[in-house]
Amino acid sequence: MGNSGDFSDINERGLVLVGCGRMGGAMLTGWLAHGIDPAAVTVIDPNARPDWADKGVRLNALPPENPAVLVLAVKPQMMTDVLLELELGPETLVLSVAAGVTLATYDRAFPGAPIVRAMPNTPAAIGQGISAIIGNDAAGAEALDLAEGLLSVVGEVVRLDSETQMDAVTALSGSGPAYVFHLIEAMTAAGVAQGLPEALSLQLARATVAGAGALAMADDTPPAALREAVTSPAGTTAAGLAILMDPDTGLPPLIARTVAAAADRSRELGE
Template sequence: MNLAGDFSEINQRGLVLVGCGRMGGAMLTGWLANGIDPAAVTVIDPNARPDWADKGVRLNAAPPESPAVLVLAVKPQMMGSVLDQLGVGPDTLVLSVAAGVTLDAYARAFPDAPVVRAMPNTPAAIGRGITALIGNDLAGPAQLDLAHNLMAVVGEVVRLSDESQMDAVTAVSGSGPAYVFHMVEALTAAGEAEGLPADLALQLARATVAGAGALAMADDTPPAALREAVTSPGGTTAAGLAVLMNADTGLPPLVARTVAAAAARSRELGK
């Protein structure tokens, strides 16, 4: 997907990226591949990879006075000190990918600026992420479209109707990859317990989870129907699902408690 035509204002006025770790780096890679001029990007991160400068990016240089976009990609616990050092006006879109930091917090730091909160997830590193967006009252359609296009380079984008939904998004898709990775761990351990060599068990678990996820994305069939298609009455899958789908001790109540705990923590971080 080439979004070069959507980034002309950025190429004229500049984009400032504060924080260039795993997520910031994934976004920057996507932007440079989709039409943003490296010379228009200023990265502020003392630990950024030196080779970004080799690509033409301005690394830890003085940012433009009024960039088109200020992207905040630092950890939430660092955001307070970062916000104290920054200042932009109404002509700069502030786009944040920090979990738990609310629009109210940004309004205190940037009272005149349009602000969009984004919640991507780690598969963004390979262009397979999904990001939820919500903007403040100053973020109009043009600013939301720009934020959408910036995040689309690392995967799907959805828009929320209310900021309160962001805690659930954080708990489902933001934290969700870790749940899936743990599923791979658990499947691997279970395979080993049934006599498989560790490397083979891991290969089977990885490929099974990745393949099932890809099938769920490629097929419009509801997940329940996909599950039923694999399940023969009285067969091996049915025996396993009888344990996994137990209403009291199975996966549904466990996932519900998991997501609820993550959402509660997200709400605490936003206070």
């Protein structure tokens, strides 16, 4: 699963995780399973689950002075307060998974430090996420490899060419799971409207979306080819797709508007 590699420097110098909610917790679970020593991890989060301490993690203790990595996994609106409280040397990699907070913001807080900004998504909670990363000028190959290794424990990792792409990534894969969950809701309601009991309709919709997604991931067959393979001429699928693929009222313009609205909001939040 990508580049989950050598964590010996982390085990020696320590890793500080600020924020241990769903995303922070998913990453921490993955790190501990991939060879990071629990005693090397300091979690700073007043609401963190107490059982992390039972696993050997240092909970709300004084962090090491020069940790290998500082991971910021708090909500963007809390970031300003968090950055005021932290002091770091330039040997610590800063890895942020907060939406909308720019590299420039972190550069001001941690001058000279290698900083990598990442956008993971919620399927990371079951190791099925995808994260996009971009580094600042101080983040060389080693820093990017380490960031990729830390994120690959919760899914795929892609590298961006420029930070401006992060708004589109946020809108597509960051917010995207919510669009898919809503698709399941809409398919369920449509099945009910056609006479199915709700529980059965939900079971069919959920399994269909999950199965189709797994099939799309199984090999490099383009989605258009997978769609065509299901579509007999003048059959039931073709009748449904005639509505869904309408260039004016169908799914393509709707998804385009959806992703554009989310990307615009991401740009606003980053200003």
